[in-house]
Amino acid sequence: MRVNECESMQGAGGDPWSSAWERAARGPVAVVDCREEIPCNPCEEACARGAIKVGEDICASPRFDPGLCDGCGRCVTLCPGMAVFLLDRSHGKGVARVTVPYEMGGELLEGGEAWAMDEDGNALGTAEIVKVKRTGGRTGTLLVTVEVPEGWALKVRGVRDRLISLEAPEETDAEQRERDYHLCRCEEINVSDVRGQAGWFNSLRALRRYSRAGLGYCQGRFCQDLLRRELAQTLHAGEGEVGAFKVRPPVRPVKLGRLGGEDA
Amino acid sequence: MAEGERVSGRVERHAVIESFSGGREVVIFVDGAPIAAREGEPVAAALYGAGIRVTRHASKSGEPRGPFCMIGRCTECCMTVDGARNVRACRALVKEGMRVETPGREG
Numbered sequence: 019m020r021v022n023e024c025e026s027m028q029g030a031g032g033d034p035w036s037s038a039w040e041r042a043a044r045g046p047v048a049v050v051d052c053r054e055e056i057p058c059n060p061c062e063e064a065c066a067r068g069a070i071k072v073g074e075d076i077c078a079s080p081r082f083d084p085g086l087c088d089g090c091g092r093c094v095t096l097c098p099g100m101a102v103f104l105l106d107r108s109h110g111k112g113v114a115r116v117t118v119p120y121e122m123g124g125e126l127l128e129g130g131e132a133w134a135m136d137e138d139g140n141a142l143g144t145a146e147i148v149k150v151k152r153t154g155g156r157t158g159t160l161l162v163t164v165e166v167p168e169g170w171a172l173k174v175r176g177v178r179d180r181l182i183s184l185e186a187p188e189e190t191d192a193e194q195r196e197r198d199y200h201l202c203r204c205e206e207i208n209v210s211d212v213r214g215q216a217g218w219f220n221s222l223r224a225l226r227r228y229s230r231a232g233l234g235y236c237q238g239r240f241c242q243d244l245l246r247r248e249l250a251q252t253l254h255a256g257e258g259e260v261g262a263f264k265v266r267p268p269v270r271p272v273k274l275g276r277l278g279g280e281d282a
Numbered sequence: 283m284a285e286g287e288r289v290s291g292r293v294e295r296h297a298v299i300e301s302f303s304g305g306r307e308v309v310i311f312v313d314g315a316p317i318a319a320r321e322g323e324p325v326a327a328a329l330y331g332a333g334i335r336v337t338r339h340a341s342k343s344g345e346p347r348g349p350f351c352m353i354g355r356c357t358e359c360c361m362t363v364d365g366a367r368n369v370r371a372c373r374a375l376v377k378e379g380m381r382v383e384t385p386g387r388e389g
Contacts (some may be wrong), residue, residue: 206340206345
């Protein structure tokens with residue numbers, strides 16, 4: 019359930035999302051963006067002021083009263099799903115300060131820059147890091163406060179080290195070689211062919227019909243085990259689950275003359 | 283190594299493996315050109331000894347292929363031997379005057 023859909027949240031403005039927004043003009047306030055309705059209630063325990071309630075039904079979405087919140091950030095630290103952030107609009111001039119939990123590698127320093135990330139993991143842009151607080155918990159969670167344009171205030175859900183490229187890492191030579199490795203040498207089916215097409219089938223025999231892997235000169239003698247291993251890995255299945263080629267005689271190349279009684 | 287460049291791969295002496303002692307020296311023809319070979323050794327060995335690494339070309343990409351498994355399984359060394367197609371060069375044994383041809387891409 020989205021915070022702005024949560025009818026049970028009571029605040030001065032009626033609409034809980036806008037009441038948190040208004041409360042944030044006076045200083046940091048928690049925004050509880052918890053939608054999953056899973057059995058979880060550390061946020062309730064975290065709040066010394068009783069601003070967050072889950073209640074008897076542990077699967078219920080937390081109810082939050084912005085009027086009771088003093089913006090201490092304990093719920094931000096303790097929510098295992100990182101579903102709580104702090105919003106502070108008291109610094110005026112079209113900016114907002116957002117405090118999010120951070121449990122990844124990289125170094126975030128006050129005065130530096132971080133990527134401000136939205137809920138889908140896309141970068142909104144860079145933001146100045148105004149505060150980094152070590153919470154000392156078992157998870158080593160940092161509370162990172164960034165200053166962002168007010169328009170991003172409700173979009174930021176995380177930060178990332180500015181020095182870590184957001185581009186996918188370039189493929190190494192070894193990865194390229196592995197991807198190009200021929201599993202079926204006769205029909206020239208390589209590792210990336212199997213990985214790329216595995217969504218279409220769930221068995222070795224279906225792979226053979228679809229891609230011709232195993233239908234070349236060697237008739238699967240060379241490639242079957244390699245194909246089975248790669249397909250099973252790609253499908254996250256056991257090697258026994260993807261089956262085997264049906265084997266028909268002759269199991270190795272024999273001249274028709276031999277079969278007809280001719281001497282070797 | 284560039285395709286076509288020939289460096290002999292014949293091992294005359296080996297620390298562990300006994301030398302191939304049998305087989306008189308004969309001539310076989312590869313795509314019409316004579317090469318020295320030992321009677322009774324695998325055709326693939328004779329080709330290797332003469333510095334020939336490419337036995338066929340992959341049918342789709344045309345990439346050069348050579349003997350790979352050496353035990354008759356992979357079929358990478360399939361060649362035309364005395365007119366018979368798809369003969370595994372690692373399994374066929376040298377006879378005097380044998381004619382070995384690199385198959386076209388259709389095999």
